[in-house]
Amino acid sequence: MKIRYFDHAATTYVKEDVIKEMIPYFGECYGNASAMYSLGRKSKYAMDKSRNKIANAIGASSHEIYFTSCGSESDNLGVKGVAYANKDKGNHIITSKIEHHAVLNSCKSLEKQGFEVTYLNVQPNGMVDLNELVTSIRDDTILISIMTANNEIGTIQPIEEIGKIAHHYNILFHTDAVQAIGNIKINVKEMNIDLLSMSGHKFYAPKGVGALYVKEGVKFEKIQDGGHQEHNKRAGTENVAQIVGMGKAIELIYQDFEKYNKHLLDLREFYFSEIEKQIPNIKINGDREKRLPGNSNISFSGVDAQELLFKLDEIGICASAVSACSTGDPVPSHVLTAIGLDQNLANSTLRVTFGESNTKEDVEFLIDNLKRLTYELRKNI
Ligand SMILES: *Cc1c(COP(=O)(O)O)cnc(C)c1O
Numbered sequence: 375m376k377i378r379y380f381d382h383a384a385t386t387y388v389k390e391d392v393i394k395e396m397i398p399y400f401g402e403c404y405g406n407a408s409a410m411y412s413l414g415r416k417s418k419y420a421m422d423k424s425r426n427k428i429a430n431a432i433g434a435s436s437h438e439i440y441f442t443s444c445g446s447e448s449d450n451l452g453v454k455g456v457a458y459a460n461k462d463k464g465n466h467i468i469t470s471k472i473e474h475h476a477v478l479n480s481c482k483s484l485e486k487q488g489f490e491v492t493y494l495n496v497q498p499n500g501m502v503d504l505n506e507l508v509t510s511i512r513d514d515t516i517l518i519s520i521m522t523a524n525n526e527i528g529t530i531q532p533i534e535e536i537g538k539i540a541h542h543y544n545i546l547f548h549t550d551a552v553q554a555i556g557n558i559k560i561n562v563k564e565m566n567i568d569l570l571s572m573s574g575h576k577f578y579a580p581k582g583v584g585a586l587y588v589k590e591g592v593k594f595e596k597i598q599d600g601g602h603q604e605h606n607k608r609a610g611t612e613n614v615a616q617i618v619g620m621g622k623a624i625e626l627i628y629q630d631f632e633k634y635n636k637h638l639l640d641l642r643e644f645y646f647s648e649i650e651k652q653i654p655n656i657k658i659n660g661d662r663e664k665r666l667p668g669n670s671n672i673s674f675s676g677v678d679a680q681e682l683l684f685k686l687d688e689i690g691i692c693a694s695a696v697s698a699c700s701t702g703d704p705v706p707s708h709v710l711t712a713i714g715l716d717q718n719l720a721n722s723t724l725r726v727t728f729g730e731s732n733t734k735e736d737v738e739f740l741i742d743n744l745k746r747l748t749y750e751l752r753k754n755i
Contacts, residue, residue, distance in 0.1 A: 375690045378736045382576075382668060382729035383525050383553060384694055388619070389578040395622040396580075399615035407612050408603065417614045424621025428585055431624045432570065433561035440586045440604045441617050445552040445573030448586040449476035451608065452548045452569040455594035456517045457484050460546070464514030470494040470502050471712040472529075473521050476571075477550050478708075481519075494520075498714050499661040500529035508539060517546050522554035522570075526696070526709040526725055527660030528669025530558060537566025546592060552576055552584075556627045557638070557666045568592050574616065578730070579623035583616035634730060638667035641728045641737050645670055648741045653748055659713060659723065668728040673710075673719045674744075676752045682724060685747050691740060694725040 379387070399420060405413035407421050422436065429436040442448045457467060469481055471493045481491045492510045494502055502520055518540045523530045533549055540547035548569035551560060556577030562570055568589045575581040588594055588607075600609025627634060649656060649672060659671040674682070679695035686693055696707045706720035715723070726740065 377690045377692065378732075378739060379692045380726045380728060380732065380736075380740065381692045381694050383528075383725065383727035385575045385581060386578045386729055387731070388580050389623060389626060391626060392579055392619045392622045396615045396619040399618050403614075407614055408601070417612075420618050421612055421614055424617045427621040427625045428572075429587075431560075431628050432555070432587060433563050434587050435590065437605070438587055438590055440588060440608050441612055442584040442586055442608055443582055443610075443613070444584045445474075445550070445571055445576070446476035446584075448552075448571035448573065448584045449474065449550055450480050451586050451594070451597055452550075452571055452588075453477055453480040453517065453519050454484060454597050455607075456546050456548065456569065456592070457489055458595040458597075459593040460516040464512075464516045465489045466492070466512050466515040467517045467519065468492045468494065468507065468510050468515060469519045470496060470521070472496050472500065472524055472526075472709045473519070474525055474550055474552065477519055477521070496529075496712050499664075500524060500527045500659070500709075500713050501661060501664065502531050502536070504532065504535060504539065507536065511539075511543050511545065515543065515545050517548060519548040519550070521550040521552075522560065523551070523558065523666050523669075524660070524709060525553045526707055527671045527713065528553070528665035528727075529660045530554070530664045530666065533567065534565045537568075540568075541566055553666060553669075556624065557635075557668060559628075559631070562587055562589070569594070574620035574623060577623050577627055579620040580616050583613055583620050585620070635667050637730065638728050641732055641734065642668060642670055644734065645726065645728075645737050645741065649744065652741065652745050657719065659710065659715070666727075670726045670728075671723060672726075673715065673723040674748045674752075675719055675722055677722045677748050678751060679722050679724055681751055682744075682747055685751075686743065689743060691743065693740075694727070695721075695723065696725075 405417045407417040425436040425439045537547045546568045550571045552573045555572040570587040573584040596607045655675045657673040706717045710720040
């Protein structure tokens with residue numbers, strides 16, 4: 375059976391050219407990047423090249439890039455690292471209710487250690503309210519952490535403005551850009567970003583490698599003890615092959631950015647307009663304009679999204695009912711709850727996220743089957 379994959383926000387496949395670039399570092403180039411002999415220096419050189427590519431893609435300098443094992447680790451290091459290093463200045467952090475659990479649970483963990491956290495509401499379209507942000511700022515606020523783009527509803531926050539506000543009040547600004555990297559253009563200097571998290575497997579590199587950008591001069595503490603790797607901020611022998619893969623993937627994506635972006639937008643807009651035309655009682659979640667090009671999130675009222683997913687899987691379609699991190703009981707998504715959906719509607723919601731290899735024919739197949747399945751599942755109630 376042909377697999378039609380519409381879950382690129384959960385993870386992407388690894389591009390052929392990325393695999394090719396990595397292979398030598400699984401094989402003959404196995405040296406430890408900290409070693410002095412040439413086999414080790416080869417790994418160090420490859421890693422530095424990748425660091426450069428990643429820095430270039432976001433307008434940073436290469437010494438501002440720290441490699442990690444994933445997006446979650448980057449978020450932990452960014453949020454906790456800043457909190458620990460700036461304790462003497464204050465203990466208040468501002469974030470939003472729609473952050474990924476890597477940020478939300480880092481904040482929860484900091485609360486247990488005596489920090490205070492304000493979780494900003496979002497408007498029904500999924501956007502943070504900048505007035506609420508400003509009024510939440512206190513004398514002891516040390517960090518604002520707001521995601522660039524949401525993993526469920528795709529909304530893109532006004533990052534540049536948030537950064538400007540943060541800096542006006544002398545507060546550091548971290549953004550979880552795991553969904554945004556590769557899908558929109560980011561320049562950390564122009565957008566006033568002090569720390570930024572990314573993860574390779576969301577832009578066609580393998581799972582298990584990420585990076586944190588930290589602006590030169592920003593104080594943060596390591597959260598894992600060990601060796602002196604990554605300027606003594608992230609202990610552990612570097613995953614050279616995957617770091618090389620992540621560098622290649624980011625280079626490829628920004629080389630062909632306009633074409634990729636248009637491809638995703640065309641598929642998404644076609645999907646939205648056909649679903650609106652063909653299926654009654656639906657609700658598109660998240661701002662229609664300020665959203666990632668490949669993201670769609672639609673509630674089909676009266677349809678059990680878990681059942682829908684199961685039926686879609688039977689015909690080779692991969693999509694998502696809630697964030698890929700939630701499993702078991704259909705606990706309504708915290709993001710959909712934050713934008714005001716009731717439990718029933720939240721549990722009738724399907725996220726479809728497009729990627730490079732999707733075709734219009736794939737999307738037509740998806741639409742035809744959604745029309746049939748939502749009709750059948752609604753009849754059952
Ligand atoms: C996927 C994701 C993460 C976590 O990244 P991992 O590499 O899977 O740990 C964090 N934040 C957002 C917005 C994500 O989409």
